[in-house]
Amino acid sequence: MYVPPAFRVDRAACLAFASARGFGLACAHDGQKPVASPVPFHIEYASDGTPLLCFHLARHNPLIGHADGVTPWLFAVSDADAYVSPDWYVSPDQVPTWLYQTVHMTGPVRVMTGQQLPDHLNQASARFESDLAPKRPWTMDKMSAGRREAMMKAIVGLVMTVEEIEGSFKLNQHKSDADHVAVTGALALQKSAGAQTLSAAMRAARPQAFVAIEENEMLSTVHEGIAP
Numbered sequence: 001m002y003v004p005p006a007f008r009v010d011r012a013a014c015l016a017f018a019s020a021r022g023f024g025l026a027c028a029h030d031g032q033k034p035v036a037s038p039v040p041f042h043i044e045y046a047s048d049g050t051p052l053l054c055f056h057l058a059r060h061n062p063l064i065g066h067a068d069g070v071t072p073w074l075f076a077v078s079d080a081d082a083y084v085s086p087d088w089y090v091s092p093d094q095v096p097t098w099l100y101q102t103v104h105m106t107g108p109v110r111v112m113t114g115q116q117l118p119d120h121l122n123q124a125s126a127r128f129e130s131d132l133a134p135k136r137p138w139t140m141d142k143m144s145a146g147r148r149e150a151m152m153k154a155i156v157g158l159v160m161t162v163e164e165i166e167g168s169f170k171l172n173q174h175k176s177d178a179d180h181v182a183v184t185g186a187l188a189l190q191k192s193a194g195a196q197t198l199s200a201a202m203r204a205a206r207p208q209a210f211v212a213i214e215e216n217e218m219l220s221t222v223h224e225g226i227a228p
Contacts, residue, residue: 001104001166006174009167014103015051017077017167019043022127024077026055026158028066028109037063041075042120042127051162053105054112054120056155064156069110075160078102080197088186090178099170099187099198106164112157120157171202177209184210 009017018024019042027036041055053075057064066073081100112120122140129137140148172180180202187199203210 001102001168003166003168004174007168007170009103009169011165013169014105014165014167015043017079017101017169018053018103018105021077021079024075026057026063026109026160027074027076028063028071030062030066035063035066037061040124040128042124044123046161051105051165053107053160053162054124054157055160056112056117056120056124056157059154059156061156064111064158067109067111067156067158070108072106072163073109073160075105076102077105080194080201082187082190082192082195082198084172084183085186088183089175090182091176094179097170099172099202101167101169101171101198101201103165103167105160105162107161108163109158109160112159116159117152117155117157121152169201169205171198171205173205177206180206181209 022042023038023040025036025038027034029035037057039055039057041053044052044054046052079101081098084097084099086094086096118140125138125140129135143151172183175183184199184202187195187202190196
């Protein structure tokens with residue numbers, strides 16, 4: 001992935017982003033063309049700290065045939081994205097652009113064995129059920145034994161040993177404080193959830209810019225109030 005220096009994200013931030021998202025695109029190559037499937041996942045860590053991306057696919061998914069434990073796959077994880085109009089900037093001569101956050105993880109993928117698949121399914125459901133609190137979490141124990149076994153036979157668990165991680169968070173880091181604040185405010189007013197999510201991320205990324213501008217606005221208001 002091409003990542004301009006201004007948008008590069010460190011390894012820890014990439015893993016935190018991917019783990020929080022928990023959904024991405026698994027991609028391999030069949031020798032002639034790319035093949036891919038969108039899937040949920042969760043991340044575990046080996047004893048040496050290596051990230052292990054755990055997911056599963058329907059047994060008849062052709063991707064499984066490429067999980068040889070040697071050939072690298074790409075797993076792309078993205079979240080919110082939004083269009084930015086040049087009219088939103090304070091500075092002149094701007095161009096349309098698109099803001100986004102994405103992480104790419106690369107590494108060989110192998111098939112889970114033995115107890116790994118049920119352990120993965122329990123951890124995956126616990127991970128996503130936790131987002132629904134205070135709802136009492138669903139567990140596999142709520143399924144009949146026959147139904148549980150049938151469903152497990154219909155899928156194959158996979159593990160990517162993550163060897164390379166790249167992240168690109170394009171949040172207008174290369175723009176001035178004034179432009180950054182102006183675009184953040186404009187995104188917050190848009191109807192799309194993606195625009196609002198990016199607005200919040202941009203505000204969190206450069207909080208000092210908003211403090212300085214808000215202080216200046218308060219001073220201007222005070223001066224206008226005491227003007228003769």
